[in-house]
Amino acid sequence: MNFRRLSTLALPLGVVGIILLLVVPLPSELLDFLIATNIVTGLLILLTAMYVKRPLDFSIFPSLLLVATLFRLGLNVASTRLILRDGEAGKVIHAFGDFVVGGSLVIGLVIFTILVVIQFLVITNGAGRVAEVGARFTLEAMPGKQMAIDADLNAGLIDEETARTRRAEVTAEADFYGAMDGGAKFVKGDAIAGIIIILINLIGGFIIGMVQKGLDPAEALHRYSLLTVGDGLVTQIPALLMSVATGLIVTRATSQGDMGTDAAAQLLRHRTALRITGGGAIVIALIPGLPKLPFLVLGAGLLLLAQRVPATETTDKVVDVDAGPVAPTPETPEQLMQQMRVDPLEIVLAPDLVDLVDAASGGDLLDRVRSLRRKIALELGIVLPPVRTRDSLDLPLSTYAVRISGVEVGTGLAPAGKVLALGDHLEGLPGTSTTEPVFGLAGKWVPAELRHQAEMTGATVVDRASVLVTHLAEIVRTNAARLLSREDVKSLTDSLKTTDAAVVDELVPSLLTLGEVQRVLQAMLEEGVPVRDLARIYEGLSLRAKVGTDQASLVEAARAALGPAVAAPHIRDGKLRVLTLDPLLEHQLVESLRVTEVGAQISMDPGRVEAVVEEAARKVRMAEDAGFTPVLVCAPALRAPLRRLVAMSAPAVSVLSYSEVSGPELVIETVGVVHGANAVAA
Template sequence: MKRMTQLGVPIGIVFIVVMLVVPLPAMVLDLLIALNITGALLILLTAIFINKPLDFAAFPAVILVMTLFRLALNVSATRLVLLDGYAGKVIDTFGHFVVGGSLIVGMIVFAILLVIQFVVITNGAGRVAEVGARFTLDAMPGKQMAIDADLNSGLITEEQARTRRLEVHAEADFYGAMDGASKFVKGDAIAAIVITLVNLIGGFGIGVGQKGMPFGDAISTYSLLSIGDGLVSQIPALLLSVATGLIVTRAVGDQDMGSDIVRQLTARRTPLRVAGFAALALCLIPGLPKLPFIIAGGLMLLASTRIDETSEPVAADADALAALPSPDSPEVLAAEIQVDPLGLELSPDIIDLVDPNAGGDLLERVKALRRKVASDIGIVVPPVRTRDNLDLPLRTYAIKLFGVEVARGESPAGTVLAIGAPELGQSGLGSIPGEPTTEPVFGLEAKWIPAELRNQAELSGATVVDRASVITTHLAEVVTTHASRLLGREDVRLLTDVVKRSHPVVVDELTPAQLSLGEVQRVLQTLLDESVSVRDLVRIYEALSLKATSTKDLDALVEAARQALGPAIVAPYLGGAGEERTVHVISLEPQLEQQLLEDLRPSDQGAVVAMDPELGQSMLNQLTTFLSESENRNQRPVLVCSPQLRPAVRRLVRPSLHQLPVLAYTELVGADQVRSVGVVTRYSVLEPGAIQVAG
């Protein structure tokens, strides 16, 4: 059946082309004329019963095929009329019976049909199609922006956004095609006039001049058949023109056109009553027949009594309003109390950042940010719901996590952020007018300067960043810092399903046989808390499945996962000139490390160090000193210790030095060289040195 459907249309088009050159018997012509009229009626009814124009997306192509078919019938009928003086029962009936055998009446009827089709319907439909195509193309950017905004705010999924984009493109293609298809309908009307005139003149000439027929016989034989052929062609052409007009003027609705028209005309009682009384009032005019107006007015008044006064809509569409849930319904209340995982709020004066017409591309950058974060740390960031907030101070934006503000910054309109080099501070920006500020992510001294001074600031050695980049960078920092909180149970299930597609055995061995999704989530959250990417889920899951056979302790599972990741742990902290892969480390003296091992105590949150407060403060002071000196040398050091001690040391230093990574000695693989920044002791700070380690 599918094969027949695929071949049916191409075979039909080839047959139409053959009709243009091959004579057809009169019986076959009658069958094809009946098929033409029936097909045009089917197309008209289809146009009436669709809910929206795209439900009949093939209509422009159908117009072309039906127009070609009708012209081929004209050619075949003309050939039979001029050669045999007979073109089948259908044309003969239209030429003699329908117009009463009168050439004048036939020509008048034919002319009226042409006026209706060409002047009224075709011209109007062509104009509507042209305007519809232009407006649809002009509205495409706005529709795309609305889809992107809904996607970024989390109102729709990626699949729904993709479907809506396809609908927008399909709508634009449809109206563009309809603009061209309406020209076929107009050309068909012109062709009908020319063909009928040629048939009239040619038939009269053949009858009188070639066959020597009397004048009256020539008119009866050829001219009436030509008029019949024209009428037979114009009826389906008129149906197709009406269908074109209905399609291009059809607004999107929930029901078919007939239901919409009847429902909207009978939706209100007052218009029906006024129309009914107006029809009855016309009966007062002397000379007018009373009965027709009494019947029409009575029907209007009767229809008005059938409308329930309480059901009259106060808005344009009562059914749509009735379908809306109540503001107090559980569904609406549940939707209102839901908290967005990630939100970005803008003050009203910086909304231009999300308006493409004003050059704003913040939404596009946020989407790119989500892709970058996914590739960097391995989690799917939830959609960022972007909205305006009238309560925010002017030129301010706020970043919210689960409805709670976690960061705030400024982005004045018409400015860019000029960041001075760290070694120069604002000395390189002193000559440039602007408002001093602090870069929100790295805390560098900067200035908001007018956008037209961008080149001057760059020439002075400053780094210039546009407003959208400032917000995007700040948002990326917040997402990275709070990545563990953004990783929900459903996200873990999604990531696990992705791994299962390529490595089903790994997932089947791990969950739910050994670890639940909640336990896997805690391990991944701990890794993210320590700025470890979880992109390599296959290695992580393999390590967890092996370790989970002996213990389900969180620290042990995390350490097993870190060991499996290997060089990926230390890779972000490698630096050096040329190809040298150097890591700068802060270590603990052996006596201090041994004492910390002896002070380890279990707790609900994992192992902690129960140490003397003065010793703990001394350690933090020394680490702070090392960090400050390293930053001055543009180094990024890490604190190293034994694997057994690492989780407890991380918990010890995190409250005060959250930016200091804590690694185990075994995680330094992949570094060609390990350089010591310093050694933390129980009493004093040892001088920094250098330790050479094989790569």
């Protein structure tokens, strides 16, 4: 039988053995072995609790706590049976009753009482309270943590697999603290049971000694009381170890090392604190009447240790964010042109935010930006240009700015040493109130050391780099069309040619130039339509370009080629919720179309057009209040000009054509009809 098979059977067989302890008499030799096992197991669990880096690394602890408690109670029953039946219970209990407490009943009872008080009133109560509070706050913070994971996923900081893993960890953490809340009750019950059992043994042994054994009262009290005290000590010591392990687990914060490593690193890292403590110990040694040697040894040891601790750096490290050495003064035209070059996308940081990109300080902004580029490529089908990150003395402290082609398109705050708490109950937290730049949520920048306190209020806590990257992701999605250069289109076309050469050769350059293809793709990106399926887009453009090359027709042909893929991002719960136009109104709008240099335009009374747009925007807002966002559908010829009008007052409303929402697998639910007449009448 291999080790894996044995470990699978060990715990179930052990539980069966514990049940047998309650009903089957044991020989004293076997009881000695089981008592030794109980003590060693308690010590092993305590040391394991000290070496785990986070509570979830010891997730079996609540169940193990129940089994260990049941094991101790079984040993109590078995030892009580031997004490009352035979007047002895093995060498371990006898040693604890005779040698450990010096054969004195009073000393034994005092030590036992002290152990019970320490376990029951101090450790067990404290651990139980921490477990209860931890369980409650973990459950309350669970939705916020899930939202933070979704935000990282949407920002491209993590992939789907990592998001699933983190969600599972959040769920496991809530389950663990909930189980620990119940497990702490086992420890408290075990302490109460120990007190009751020792009282039963004292009274029962005294009666049996006099009535059945014929002993005089003094001898009966001496014999059975020492065995009872020894039994109590033997079981209370492992119980105390388990109580301490429970306290360590529920108070253990997640870190990068075990408890001993963290304690040494955090207690012994401040030279000044060690010097003051060592000097204080030496001063105490000078007080008359106190023993001098212990304080002198401890004080000298701390002062010696302080000399070996490196001094804390008082100056902040300044990181030059721009890669490469400082360029010399431009003298040649080539150098001047290099300095004149405008970066397509850049992040500018205030001087106090350079730690975000300094890997030595734990900054991971550059890695997150790389993850964002990958996510945008998979989401929209374009490759973002390299993002240049640099610092600037012109920005106010704690401020960052995002620029596209040298033009500032977004700014925000990311104060050093702070985290952003988002929620409704932030009044009790110290910090600076702010508004989250992407979703417009009310929040507060709170000190990073209060992160756990903010989570316990139910707030979603986001670090500075996540705030910046989420803001950058939203800016990139909004300005994707501006970021798609002609060189990017050439790279996409060359990449497509390796797999669909016939499609590319037919379209470029025989029918359309790269510039014309670029304008089509930019128009699609402006309306949030991904261009990942480039082969199908090029096929649609090839067919349309043989008839005409006006941009509006090419864009509609490309969208039609994608078909239901255009509507897919708007499907929620398996349904596409749509707003439609009144048939008479739609006919009038189509009849009013006039072809201009910039495409088809709606030539209708401005008041009537305004009424249509306002009614469509109002019904979209009503639907959003109900929990969903519909799209406006219309005839293909009407889609582009109607989209331009709607975008002026409601840019978030998507306008699709009937050909884009057709398909046997698509479930469409009409949530409203736009008439455009009520507003005119008003």
